Amino acid sequence: xxxxxxxxxxxxxxxxxFVPLLxxxxxQTDPVVARLHFAGGNQVVLDTNAAKLKNIGLLPATASFRxxxxxxxxxxxxxxxxxxxxSSNSDTAATLFQPLLDDVISCESVSVFGGRPDAxxxxxxxxxxxxxxxxxxxDNLGRILGTPPEIFTAAGFEGxxxxxxxxxxxxxxxxxxxxxxxxxxxQQNEILGxxxxxxxxxxxLKDAWLEADADWPRLAAWLPLSSSPFKLARAKITLASKNDxxxxxxxxxxxxxxxxxxxxxxxxxEHVRDPLVSFTAARNVAPFMAPNQxxxxxxxxxxxxxxxxxxVETMPIQTLxxxxxxxxxxxxxxxxxxxxTVFNPTLKTLGCGDMSEFTNHQGVAWHGVMxxxxxxxxxxEKSGDFLFGEFVPPLPLGNTxxxxxxxxxxxxxxxxxxxxxxxxxQLRLMQWRPMAQMLPILRTTSLSHPAMLSAPAxxxxxxxxxxxxxxxxxxSARRTRDTxxxxxxxxxxxxNAITEISLTGPSDAKLIRSSALGFTGLELVILSDWLxxxxxxxxxxxxxxxxxxxx
Numbered sequence: 185x186x187x188x189x190x191x192x193x194x195x196x197x198x199x200x201x202f203v204p205l206l207x208x209x210x211x212q213t214d215p216v217v218a219r220l221h222f223a224g225g226n227q228v229v230l231d232t233n234a235a236k237l238k239n240i241g242l243l244p245a246t247a248s249f250r251x252x253x254x255x256x257x258x259x260x261x262x263x264x265x266x267x268x269x270x271s272s273n274s275d276t277a278a279t280l281f282q283p284l285l286d287d288v289i290s291c292e293s294v295s296v297f298g299g300r301p302d303a304x305x306x307x308x309x310x311x312x313x314x315x316x317x318x319x320x321x322x323d324n325l326g327r328i329l330g331t332p333p334e335i336f337t338a339a340g341f342e343g344x345x346x347x348x349x350x351x352x353x354x355x356x357x358x359x360x361x362x363x364x365x366x367x368x369x370x371q372q373n374e375i376l377g378x379x380x381x382x383x384x385x386x387x388x389l390k391d392a393w394l395e396a397d398a399d400w401p402r403l404a405a406w407l408p409l410s411s412s413p414f415k416l417a418r419a420k421i422t423l424a425s426k427n428d429x430x431x432x433x434x435x436x437x438x439x440x441x442x443x444x445x446x447x448x449x450x451x452x453x454e455h456v457r458d459p460l461v462s463f464t465a466a467r468n469v470a471p472f473m474a475p476n477q478x479x480x481x482x483x484x485x486x487x488x489x490x491x492x493x494x495x496v497e498t499m500p501i502q503t504l505x506x507x508x509x510x511x512x513x514x515x516x517x518x519x520x521x522x523x524x525t526v527f528n529p530t531l532k533t534l535g536c537g538d539m540s541e542f543t544n545h546q547g548v549a550w551h552g553v554m555x556x557x558x559x560x561x562x563x564x565e566k567s568g569d570f571l572f573g574e575f576v577p578p579l580p581l582g583n584t585x586x587x588x589x590x591x592x593x594x595x596x597x598x599x600x601x602x603x604x605x606x607x608x609x610q611l612r613l614m615q616w617r618p619m620a621q622m623l624p625i626l627r628t629t630s631l632s633h634p635a636m637l638s639a640p641a642x643x644x645x646x647x648x649x650x651x652x653x654x655x656x657x658x659x660s661a662r663r664t665r666d667t668x669x670x671x672x673x674x675x676x677x678x679x680n681a682i683t684e685i686s687l688t689g690p691s692d693a694k695l696i697r698s699s700a701l702g703f704t705g706l707e708l709v710i711l712s713d714w715l716x717x718x719x720x721x722x723x724x725x726x727x728x729x730x731x732x733x734x735x
Contacts, residue, residue: 215306215367217298217402221386223393224292224312231393233425236679236700245664245671250289252664253715258282265328280324287317294375294385297403299367305406306365308372310356310385318360325353325362339376357383394423401439413474417693423702430702434695441690442471449490449596450508454565455572456494457584461615462607462705464493465595469602472693478526483518484509484571495607496584500615501556505573512562512569519560519571520548575619595684602693603685605704610676612705617669620709665716669708676700 229238240246255278262277292312299306313321326333326344329351333344336352343354343361352372354361356379363372375385389395400409400416409416417436424431446467456463470487479485486507493505509515520541528538537552547561556575563572595604681699688694703711 215298215300216296216371218296218396218398220293220295220297220396220398221389221394222293222295223389225290227292228393228425231425233427234430235428236675236677237425237430240672240675240701243668243671243675245668248664249668249712252661254282254285254289256661256715257285261285277328280328283320284324287311287313287321291317296368296371296375298371299365301402301405303367304365306350306363306368308361308363308368308375310359310361310375310379312358313360314358318355321360321362322353322355339373339380341376341380356380359385361385392422392424394421396421413476415472415474429698429700432695432697432699432702435688436693436695438691438693442687442693444468444471444602444687446599446602447490449592450567451592451596452492452506452508452565452567452570452572453586453592454567455504455506455563455570455578456492456587457496458587459497459584460494460587460591461497461611462493462495462605463587463591464491464603464605466491466603472602478530481526482522483515494587495612495615497611498584499576499578501575501619502578503575503615503619504578506570508567509569509571512564512571516547516560516562516571517545520545523548523560594682598686600686600688601684602687603683605681605683607681607704609679609681609700609705609708610673613669613673613676613708614705616705616709617666620713661716665712669712672701672708681705 225241228234229241231238258278258281261281262275265277288311294310296308297305322344329346329349331346331348333346333353336343336345338354339356341354341356341361343352345352350365352361352363354376356376359379361372361375361379378385397418397420399418401418403409404416415438417438420435422431422433424433449465449467451465467490468488469491470485473487476485476487479487484507489507489509491505491507493503495503524539524541531538531550531552537550539548539550541548542559547559549560550558558573558575559577560571560573563570591606594606595601679700681697681704683695683697683699683704685693685695701708
């Protein structure tokens, strides 16, 4: 009996020790928040299914723009990581970072990001390098990190560790494995173990040349995502090439059910006329968008409605939009009072004009973005009433022909479609470039630097040379960007881009895009502008890999 009681005590003691451990292990969050496998630019340009992308990648204008982006990125890294690693000369550090960034663009890599939310974002990056490239990496990283490293061994490979920076570098066969932090030690060992066994850090990409899995709600602990206009979701992304097209697939999973419902499509078919260069249809995108206080106060919130946007070839700066409504004339009268009150304070801050009602009460105009005056007016057709937005007055409908019904049939008969977009990217890019200059609110420079929209204030003579030099650099950077965009236009030809977003479950959506470059014309303008003027130079906060978590 005494022996049985002793066994019972031992059993209870064991349960008391191991059950909490099992519960903790079961509830512990996976430290990985993002994974990325990229075949590398060198491999992409060899893909016979992406001839157009290869031609664009080999353009001299692409090389110049890439060099500019790498140089700017290296400067940012030098100003953040370099200083945190005690690199005293930021110019020297920038020079050391540049060849490394070139390799990141060109070479195959497998990356893992994550860690504890209360610690800096950790990473493990395995990059495929030649011996000469690996030597440059080892030498340059050693000079950037400064203090001599210690030697350590993992999975049979010898590497260097800078304990103060929690930074490790391991040369494993044809790969260089760089890591920071201790929270992803298991992932580092897994990558090194795979290299030891199979000579590759991960499974093959198969038919794709990029695969990514990013949990954006968790990444918000480190990245400045609070101002994102979209609700954050976990995104699994694949890029692949077929028949000279890039197929982009994004599977989205949201933390909460989307509660998406939509009315049947009501397309303004009488107003959408050929020759079209783009057409977009969206309905009830509010469940996918972050709350917008200004839009939520309006009598009609476009996020809750159906929105149609299209552009025609005959008017290069013309883009039109329509929202189906009830009693459009009465609604416009209310908006004529609301819109100036809601938007003018922000437009004034940005230096982007103001909104006001027409003197004849027939619409609302946005002044101060010359030489165009975007307007909002009421209208109707057989399918009902609409609010119409336009950059310039539209052509008389009698001078044009209807859009092909096949365009509308791509989405109108489907209950799951949230968003559909078609464009001739070459022509749309040609339209968006001048429009982005005339509408500064579209440009990230304006959003980040509203003072650049107004005349510069007088500066002391002593400061003038420095300011002149900075202005010359900005002008030169923009010229390089514009030269690249023009070169894209020449290469794109008749290539079109088709994007579709559909609901696949209560908390899930799927984006599919077929395009020549993976981006639409507007996205190319915004992205290139961000990289040229505002993005890397005014990124909101230090580089995430070294910053403290957001509170």
